[in-house]
Amino acid sequence: MIRILQKDNRITKTIFAVVIGAAIVTMVITLVPGIFQDGTTTQQGVFATVRSPGWLGRLSGDSISIQTADVQRQAQQQMQQQNLPPFYLQFVMQRAGQIQVERAVLQREADRLGLQVSDDDLKNFLKSGPYSQYIFPGGQFIGEDQYINFVETYFRLPIADFEQQVKSDLEIQRLQALVSGGVSVSDAAVRADYLKTGTKVKFDYAVISAASISQTINPSDADLQAYFKANSTRYASAVPEERKIQFFSFDSSNLPNGGTAPVSDAEVAAYYAAHQDQYKTQEQVKTRHILITVAKGADAKTDAAAKAKAEDILKQVKAGGNFADLAKKNSDDPGSKDQGGELPLIPTAGLDPTYAKAAMALNPGQTSDVVRSQFGYHIIQTEQKQPASTKTLAEVRPSIVEAIQAQKSSSAATNYGAQLVAEAKKDGIQKTADAHNLHAQTTDFLGRSGSISSLPDSAALISAAFGAAKGAAPQVVSTGEGYAIFQVVDVQAAHAPDFASYKDHILTDYRQDKTPQLLNEALIKLADRAKVLNDLHKAAAEQKIDVKTSDLVGRDAQVTDIGAMSGAASVAFTMAKGAISGPINEGANGAVLQLTDKQEPTADDIAKNFAATKDKLLDAKRQEAFSVFVGTLMDRYEKANAISYSKKPASPLGL
Structure with a gap:
């Protein structure tokens, strides 16, 4: 065969190419997972996968996976924001998952069109976009550690995930701009819209x-x-379920030995050593200042003028001018100027680093030279400094003794509650209460929203009672100021009322x-x-x-x-x-x-509002155009089986 192929015979080579190509395709069909998928995937922990439609997408194996954990996290955040009950989770998860699938489809389409966002694009966005004031205040990067802290605090994401999310957002924005860039509205449509909305x-x-x-x-x-x-069907359960509860309760006054126990010096010392962070005080400083602001991005001429003004005020201070009066007259800080520039005692960690360094370098009563911060030029007068320190054991001993006693009392109450519930399981509620000189009582029938007046807080007891079966073993629950041991003694099921x-x-x-x-x-x-x-x-x-x-x-x-x-x-x-x-x-x-x-609006009214009305209409039409594009794109991907959903787990509600 090698000799045949070595001959200059194009027809022969073409035949063999077709044969070999067919063999390769057969192997791919047989060996590549999902080549003839029916729109489902069985990958563990994956909500759905998105690949390019067509044969190339099947062959390449390149796909975007939407993780079930990510979908669930987004759904739970939406549940919390909208205060939805738990049984909505399946609905919200399906919607959250669909949104992430749509994002994946849009991102793949943007990739296909070469709209990828580079690392430099990302950096420029972070430097000039809505996050710039936090990540690049005054044009200066806050540092890697603070950047990580900012992202984890406000977005609850690792840095890599946050940056990938921002890149994805920017890429989809580029796709939206490309799709809707050709949308226009006529002047006649703008006038007609304002004639309607302005009437x-x-x-x-x-x-x-x-x-x-x-x-x-x-x-x-x-x-x-x-x-x-x-x-009658409507009223079949109009009277809700009610329960009768037998219980007794106790608080710290009922504990053996009054619930108190001596606290040793060794315990105090151990507590102090384990809670050092609680007894540390931050470095703090109290100052007055005069601020001449410089707007972010101001040119050199503006900056120089602000500096010159600050230096002139400094000369007046050094010449004996009253600092407070000069602050009231000249400072651009609205929060302090009326107080003569005075700021309270503040931890230096919460101040601009340059400002804090200059203030701490002064002794009380001293005035700084002109200091440049991210806000502009300051003249600082330090009034009080408090270095970082740790309170001594002697200073905090009373509070430590109180904390340890509270811990011991809580532990004693917990142990006593466990003891009483064990006895009640053996001897019953009434006998156990009598044995410990506690008062057992039985409520009338109570609904879920009922209350027990003899308890400081009966919500936990009633909630637990509605989760327990009639005659089930006694349980212990908190009552706010102590504990109660209870048992459900009767249940009145939901029923229709009498007329x-x-x-x-x-x-x-x-x-x-x-x-x-x-x-x-x-x-x-x-x-x-x-x-x-x-x-x-x-x-x-x-x-x-x-x-x-x-x-x-x-x-x-x-x-x-x-x-x-x-x-x-x-x-x-x-x-x-x-x-x-x-x-x-x-x-x-x-x-x-x-x-x-x-x-109706006059011609002048229409002219004055023309630009704003046009922007509003354009935005609406662009959104409409992009929505149509997304719908068509999703339809194409779904028809090509380019979206594979995991098989849904059985829902406890049968959803």
């Missing part, structure tokens, strides 16, 4: 409240009983169900009558309804008893002067309007 109206309006309609609904007992029966005891609730529900329809009927009646009379005031007077008058308002306004003018009341902007609206029903209140004035 203001004034109107009279008659309001009918849902509350007033509700009070007119007075069904008979027969009506309510029929309603109660028809809605008589629940009649008031049924009446409220009946009214809530009937009110919307009756409110709408009343509004229709008012609107129809007003249109017949062509006068809202007369129609409202006939029905004994008050009429109010609005201010001249735009679409972004709020009107009393109507609410946002961007809602149902926005119909007012489409009405002619004198016209009467149909029913405007916002739920809590309904209204009928009669337009009394309408003012």
Whole structure:
């Protein structure tokens, strides 16, 4: 075969190339994992993987993995921010995961288009972007250690992850700019939009409240009983579960030997040695200063002028001028100038490093030369210095004794609680309480939101009781000032109420169900009558309804008893002067309007707001264009099976 290939025969070589190529493809299909995946992945700890669509993406094996831990962390942060209950986690995780998948798809597309962000791009962004004031204050890098501390404190990420996240954000921004860069809006569209948003109206309006309609609904007992029966499913568990609890409690006064124990010198010394950081005081300094600010990025001429002004003030100080008076007259620090430039005793770690160094170099009463900091030029007068130090054992001994005694008392209470609960498991609540001269008691039936007046804090006990089975072994819980040993002695399951005891609730529900329809009927009646009379005031007077008058308002306004003018009341902007609206029903209140004035923007108004309106429209259209692009791109990736999701774990809720 080698001899054949060595011959100058192009057809033969082509045939062999095809054969060999087919063999390679067959091997790839057989050996490359996921070449014919069905959109799922079984990688441990991976929520989803994203690769390039098409054969090259399958062959290269190059993919972006979205880690389940990252998705869960983002979901939990959203849960905390929105104060959502735990059962929402599955929903929030799916949405958070989808967002990260979309980001991965966009990043891969940006990579394909050569929009990668370099290390230099990242550095320039950190130096001039929104983080610059923290990472490069005054144009100077804060140092590696402080940089790491800043990122870990505010972003809770390792440096490498933070920088990769910023690069990814910048790359997607570049892609968005590329996709939406050609979007434009016509001048006519800008004028039309401002004509719409800039129009203001004034109107009279008659309001009918849902509350007033509700009070007119007075069904008979027969009506309510029929309603109660028809809605039996709704009321099947209207009375929530309740529990009866037997318990006794104790606090430090009930502990054997009063819960107190002597504290030895050795214990005090050991505590002091183990808590040295608590007894250290930072270096601090109290100063007055006069600040002549220099704006960030100011040119050399501006900087020189500020320095010259500071040097002139320094000459006045050295010539005997009153420092406080000169500070009040000249300082640019609004926080201290009215106090004659005086600052409180401050840890030097919280000051600008240059300022702190200069202040600590002075003795109390001395004044510095002109000092340059990131804020500008200072003249500093030191009033008091306090070096870093550690309080002696003698100074802090009383507080240490108190802390150790508190620890011993807490430990004694915990041990006593464990002893009592063990006895209660053996002998029962009542016998155990009697044996230790403690008072056992049994509550009435309590709901989850109930309380026990004899305890300082009964929330933990009631919560634990609703997690325990009837007759289960006694448990011990904290009561805020001590502990309680308890047992659930009876459970009353959630059940339907009897009509008589629940009649008031049924009446409220009946009214809530009937009110919307009756409110709408009343509004229709008012609107129809007003249109017949062509006068809202007369129609409202006939029905004994008050009429109010609005201010001249735009679409972004709020009107009393109507609410946002961007809602149902926005119909007012489409009405002619004198016209009467149909029913405007916002739920809590309904209204009928009669337009009394309408003012559209003038040509001058449109011209003044043209640029801002155009920017707003452009931004909206760019967002719309990019959203369409993202949707199309995601559809392409999904159809190509370029997104592989892990098989979802079974949800305890069956989601």
